[in-house]
Amino acid sequence: DTKTFDFKVADLSLAEAGRHQIRLAEHEMPGLMALREEYAAAQPLRGARIAGSLHMTVQTAVLIETLVALGAQVRWASCNIFSTQDEAAAAVVVGPNGTPEDPQGVPVFAWKGESLPEYWDCTEQILTWPGEQGPNMILDDGGDATMLVHKGREWEIAGAVPATTEEDSEEFGVFKELVRRTIAEDPKKWTTVAEGIRGVTEETTTGVHRLYELAKTGDLLFPAINVNDSVTKSKFDNKYGCRHSLIDGLNRATDVLIGGKVAVVCGYGDVGKGCAQSLAGQGARVIVTEVDPICALQAAMEGFQVARLEDVLDIADIYVTTTGCYDVIRAEHMTKMKNKAIVSNIGHFDNEIDMAGLAKVPGVTKTQIKPQVHEWTFENGDSIIVLSEGRLMNLGNATGHPSFVMSNSFSNQTIAQIELFTKNGDYDKQVYVLPKHLDEKVARLHLGALGVNLTELTKAQAEYLGVDVAGPYKPEHYRY
Numbered sequence: 001d002t003k004t005f006d007f008k009v010a011d012l013s014l015a016e017a018g019r020h021q022i023r024l025a026e027h028e029m030p031g032l033m034a035l036r037e038e039y040a041a042a043q044p045l046r047g048a049r050i051a052g053s054l055h056m057t058v059q060t061a062v063l064i065e066t067l068v069a070l071g072a073q074v075r076w077a078s079c080n081i082f083s084t085q086d087e088a089a090a091a092v093v094v095g096p097n098g099t100p101e102d103p104q105g106v107p108v109f110a111w112k113g114e115s116l117p118e119y120w121d122c123t124e125q126i127l128t129w130p131g132e133q134g135p136n137m138i139l140d141d142g143g144d145a146t147m148l149v150h151k152g153r154e155w156e157i158a159g160a161v162p163a164t165t166e167e168d169s170e171e172f173g174v175f176k177e178l179v180r181r182t183i184a185e186d187p188k189k190w191t192t193v194a195e196g197i198r199g200v201t202e203e204t205t206t207g208v209h210r211l212y213e214l215a216k217t218g219d220l221l222f223p224a225i226n227v228n229d230s231v232t233k234s235k236f237d238n239k240y241g242c243r244h245s246l247i248d249g250l251n252r253a254t255d256v257l258i259g260g261k262v263a264v265v266c267g268y269g270d271v272g273k274g275c276a277q278s279l280a281g282q283g284a285r286v287i288v289t290e291v292d293p294i295c296a297l298q299a300a301m302e303g304f305q306v307a308r309l310e311d312v313l314d315i316a317d318i319y320v321t322t323t324g325c326y327d328v329i330r331a332e333h334m335t336k337m338k339n340k341a342i343v344s345n346i347g348h349f350d351n352e353i354d355m356a357g358l359a360k361v362p363g364v365t366k367t368q369i370k371p372q373v374h375e376w377t378f379e380n381g382d383s384i385i386v387l388s389e390g391r392l393m394n395l396g397n398a399t400g401h402p403s404f405v406m407s408n409s410f411s412n413q414t415i416a417q418i419e420l421f422t423k424n425g426d427y428d429k430q431v432y433v434l435p436k437h438l439d440e441k442v443a444r445l446h447l448g449a450l451g452v453n454l455t456e457l458t459k460a461q462a463e464y465l466g467v468d469v470a471g472p473y474k475p476e477h478y479r480y
């Protein structure tokens, strides 16, 4: 029987190339593959209808096919306009057993280089299911799908979408337009979708931040699991993932020699720590900017100079923002940078670098060097190179984090989906992290592939420490 379903990707003929990459990625994703085996018979996600909004990469393809292997139905979009790998998207639509003429896989709505209206259309598509039943789970990265459900419902109940104002970013204006259109088409759309959702699992720092805000004001509509703050996510993906993919993005975009250059890392949280290490590993002289005295002291102890951005503009060659904050690098900074300085962001949203302000500098011109690499030339003839229009450059200019580290993140995602879907009644409309024994389980699933031999506690040693021989080994407040 031929399945027909709706989807929108760049080119299905890329599926074979995508499938080869997925096959190699599976080998590097032992956590996900172990979960497929563990839950093959039980099918804990049977009945789950997951709306996924997360960078549509090769690694995400392995996540999607794991969710399907556990019984879920899935619709997918990317959570960034530049982050899709078109061959991965094609392979997921075609599926392991389909052909481009007869796709048998999963509906994906994602391609590299979406416009903002297309981006929000794709996000709407994952929440708009054919037939009677809508989605009952969200898997989110950055919180856009969750925001669409919450704001859509709020504005639907209020009877109108607030007018778009000067203060709105371009993106938020486009978002409002989408909600306006969808409510006009179906005045109960978002109320109905919201009622069906049992929970959301959120991938990243920025999305988690949004969820805690909603919970604080009592506006969170369903339970949420904060996947980001599993130790095996933020202390691995954010740190070691960025340690790998930051310089990958820099190299693919510009191929400038990093050694000997002065590189500024704005923010020294988990992402900043990985970025600083990766630049230092290439021989760059790294300067960190921070607002938090603890993180600033950590950077200093690692041997990095900690300074204010204003004070290093005349010496720095490479900039990367990692703060999750906004307006960190502003036009007044960019106009004072060295000629051909490279400016990039690896934080979730594009507002860390004030791109709108840059475009308004009198006399500035923009030249495309290649897709996602632009030279902005000022009146005096000096220019700066901006990567991915200020959007996260490791996914815009390269292919994001490598499989092995994403296997950790996505094992947490899979376990969190199972947890929220199968034990929904145990959770209130709050934000939760996974229990430590599951965090330790995710780590355990990745040890064998690296040839790690764990030491086992004796019973007496375990008693001495006051822990179980099988773990968990640390109290909740331990920071790793």
Ligand code: NAI
Binding pocket: 204, 205, 206, 207, 234, 237, 238, 241, 242, 266, 267, 268, 269, 270, 271, 272, 289, 290, 291, 292, 295, 322, 323, 324, 325, 328, 346, 347, 348, 349, 392, 393, 394, 395, 401
């Ligand atoms: P974090 O909270 O651990 O670190 C952010 C740091 O920036 C904090 O130490 C904070 O004090 C500092 N900061 C805030 N405002 C600042 C400012 N104006 N100037 C200088 N420093 C400032 O967060 P984490 O986990 O490092 O994530 C950072 C961002 O990266 C988030 O948006 C997150 O969603 C995103 N992310 C991106 C990934 C990627 O692959 N591109 C992977 C993981 C996270």
